[in-house]
Amino acid sequence: MTADSAASEYDAEMRSFVDDLLAFETTPGSEGPAVEWLDGRLDDLGFDTYRWAADAARLAEHPSFPDDPADIDVVDRPSVGGVLEFGDPDAGKTLVLMGHVDVVPAEAENWSSPPFEPTWHETDEGAELVARGAADMKSGVATAVFAALAAAERAEASGLDGRIVVEGVAGEEEGGIGAAAAAMDNPYPFERDAAVVTEPTELRPVVATEGSVMKRLELTGRSAHAATAWRGEDVLPRFEAIRRAFETLEQERHDDVTHPLYDDYPSRWPVVFGTVRAGNWASTVPESLVAEVRIGVAPGETVDEVEAQFEDRLAEVVADDEWLAAHPPTFERFSVQFEPSEIDPDEPVVDAVQDAMDALGCPGTEPEGVTYGADARHYIEAGIPTVIFGAGSIDQAHFPDETIQWDDVLTAVDVLADATRRYLSSA
Structure with a gap:
């Protein structure tokens, strides 16, 4: 941090802010109280606040979500935006700094401290914070709030025109509700020019995110007593044949579907069978199997075309198996889908982040791509160039004893405060 660091000025207040936010158990469907609190804190800090609720019927029109509104849980899941304006705001630019308030569930028995009781440790590397959401991504929400306050103060002192919006949104883990x-449907009476999502990127600018399609495979065999297993039709060898075929296709796609930002990944577009449930009795040939698979989608591809590739490969396996051909499996989408996203690395908002990193001596300014999805895709789809930048590592996300290094959070505040000023000053 530099001598005029914005983060050093706000350090104690930020710690209190993030402690309070982390104490809310904002697992999916339980974001309401935290958003209510965040709305009040933004108001206390001088933001004008706007609140919105998602409409399930409207989301059902979006390809990321199920077609049936009844399958989209939007009840008591508001989101909030806080706005700071200076000069003539309509004569300048509007930049959004945003993060999500929801977190994945935590199994307390796997943690060394209660997951929703923020715990601080002093280490040789400085202070570290442990809690569910410390990295993914309530520290990122705090980063957005205090970077905005610092940037607005500097903008007003410089006579800049424009506005900064800070958002805390619900349901990112369920598709970005x-x-x-x-x-x-823009909740503000003004347009948004660009955005920064403060997900954990290890303080590197991310301009591309991978998509994914979620599919459920169901196989039907024929049961038989284990003593006469040959009378049955076991689903497990059939499933293994399908899994091997998908692994082969995964490798083919790794070799054939290339992207300059993904060259260093050992598996560019991963395919993972996350759940497999088969059979109902140890002494019975398993006659049914349900497996759920997540299939990676590269930037530049669509969910539909990648889905079709795996459906075609499944059809080949089915055609080669007499039983499957007569009893074809089902292979249907479920849950939410993530379209990939990408912006031009030369977008002004990316330049602003890189220039701010350079000014503060931060390494790793080259744009990167990541193999996970993020809310950035929704803003990019709406024509709002969006870069992802924040403290912490995705390796800590969804993990027991989720941890973030506090000095990295402070650095992220300084970078984004300067990047915001630079973006608002740009032509």
Whole structure:
């Protein structure tokens, strides 16, 4: 941090802010109290606040979400945006700094401290914070709030025109409910020019995110007593044949579908069978199997075309198996889908982040791509160039004893405060 660091000025207040936010158990469907609190804190800090709720019928029109509104949980899941304006705001630019308030569940028995009781440790590397959401991504929400305050103060002192919006949205872990709603139907009486999503990127600018399609495979065999197993039709060898075929296709796609930002990944577009449930009795040939698979989609591809590749490969396996041909499996989408996203690395908002990193001596300014999805895709789809930048590592996300290094959070505040000023000053 530099001598005039914005983060050093706000350090104690930021710690209190993030402690309070982390104490809310904002697992999916439980974001309401935290958003209510965030709305009040933004108001206390001088932001004008706007609140919106997602409409399930409207989201059902979006390809990321199920077609049936009844399958989209939007009840008591508001999102909030806080706005700071200076000069003549309509004569300048509007930059959004945003993060999500929801977190994945935590199994307390796997943690060394209660997951929703923020715990601080002093280490040789400085202070570190442990809690569910410390990295993914309530520290990122705090980063957005205090970077905006510092940037607005500097903008006013410089006579700049424009506005900064800070958002805390619900439902990112379930497809981006709050962000998709804000992208589809602007909740503000002004347009948004660019955005920064403060997900954990290890303080590197991310301009491309991978997509994914979620599919459920169901196989039907024929049961038989284990003593006469040959009378049955076991689903497990059939499933293994399908899994091997998908692994082969995964490798083919790794070799054939290239992207300059993904050259260093050992598996560019991963395919993972996350759940497999088969059979119902140890002494019975398993007659049914349900497996759920997540299939990676590269930037530049669509969910539909990648889905078709795996459906075609499944059809080949089925055609080669007499039983499967007569009893074809089902292979249907479920849950939410993530379209990939990408912006030009030369977008002004990316330049602003890189220039701010250079000014503060931060390494790793080259744009990167990541193999996970983020709310950035919704804003990019709406025509809002969006870069992802924040403290912490995705390696800590969804992990027991989720941890973030506090000095990295402070650095992220300084970078984004300067990047915001630079973006608002740009032509």
